[in-house]
Amino acid sequence: MVSLPKSLIESLTDLPNYTVRVSSRAKCVRLSLSVEDGLEVVIPDNYDRRKIPEIVHTKRDWIARHQNKLDERKAFLQSQSPHELPESINLRSLGEHWRIEYLAISLTSNAISISEQPEPMLLVVSGNVANVQACKALLKQWLMRKAEKHLFSWLRQVSTRHHLPYRTTTVRSQKTLWGSCSRDRNISLNYKLLFLDNKVVEYVLLHELCHTVHMNHSDKFWGLVSKFEPNYKSLDKSLNQAWKIIPAWLEAT
Ligand SMILES: [Zn+2]
Known part of the structure; x- marks a missing residue:
């Protein structure tokens, strides 16, 4: 015994x-x-x-x-006030700071819509804006589309630059991961990356692309990462602190 x-x-x-x-x-x-x-x-x-x-x-x-x-x-x-609607959205990775205006207009349906005015960067949310949850959901959708538009081509650029091919990519809303890479070399990226500094985003993209060669965090893996980004340790540290700049209203959606 x-x-x-x-x-x-x-x-x-x-x-x-x-x-x-x-x-x-x-x-x-x-x-x-x-x-x-x-x-x-x-x-x-x-x-x-x-x-x-x-x-x-x-x-x-x-x-x-x-x-x-x-x-x-x-x-x-x-x-923060996670249950209130945001007045602005700061997408550091793209250098875009969007102001948001809410227009309460009664439509025949309870619909809400969102429109972009690029100069100056303004988002107009109109309709039944008293429905806070629906407004947040709409803003999140806008962020997901934005992430698809920018992260897909960004990943492609980094992949080409370092000759690290992958198969497919998806943008997701993940609670605990910034990105992941499957055995089949499919990469998924968290849309919240948009809020981070572009150096940190670039590091995440590189990190996932290096997983297409080494599916682990072995010395070989880090060796490959450091070949393309010698400063990876400090970037990895910033990434650990990065959740602090993700706005609280998004967590409550
Ligand atoms: Zn990893």
């Missing part, structure tokens, strides 16, 4: 709160932390749940580190 050391048994009773989610797609146990769901343990079908406390215990340093980041993020979100 193998028994757990006493100190471990004691600490297993003092674990952070977590929820368990069964996923038929999960191949192994995975922990995930987000502002919305807290700490989640994702387990495959038929997984022995008795093993979970020990897994959470062994990961406690990782959890504590990420929990700090998350608490900071929560405090930041609460300091």
Whole structure:
């Protein structure tokens, strides 16, 4: 019989709160932390749940580190007014600062529409603007289209410049990822990248393109990244702090 050391048994009773989610797609146990769901343990079908406390215990340093980041993020979100509509949208990556005007006009339907005036950069949201959720959804749609327009061609340029081909690309709304690259070399990019400095966005694009060669974060992978961007460490650091400039109203959509 193998028994757990006493100190471990004691600490297993003092674990952070977590929820368990069964996923038929999960191949192994995975922990995930987000502002919305807290700490989640994702387990495959038929997984022995008795093993979970020990897994959470062994990961406690990782959890504590990420929990700090998350608490900071929560405090930041609460300091803003996530339930109000934004007065402007600052897309640092494109050097575009859009002012937003809301025009309450009663249309026969409850519709809301959005129109762009490029000079000066002005977005006009008109219709039933009292419906805050619908206005936010519309602005988010506008951002997604903008992201598709700019990130697709940007990725193509970086890919050509460094001879790192990929297959397809999609723009998505992800909670915890800036971008990802699948084994089939399909790259997905978070539309929120638009809010970041262009150097940081360029680094994310390069990072994902380097995953088309190395599907991991091995020394070889970082070697390839540094060949194209010697300053990658400080850019990676900025990326870690970048969530601070994503406006809170978007999180509440
Ligand atoms: Zn990576």
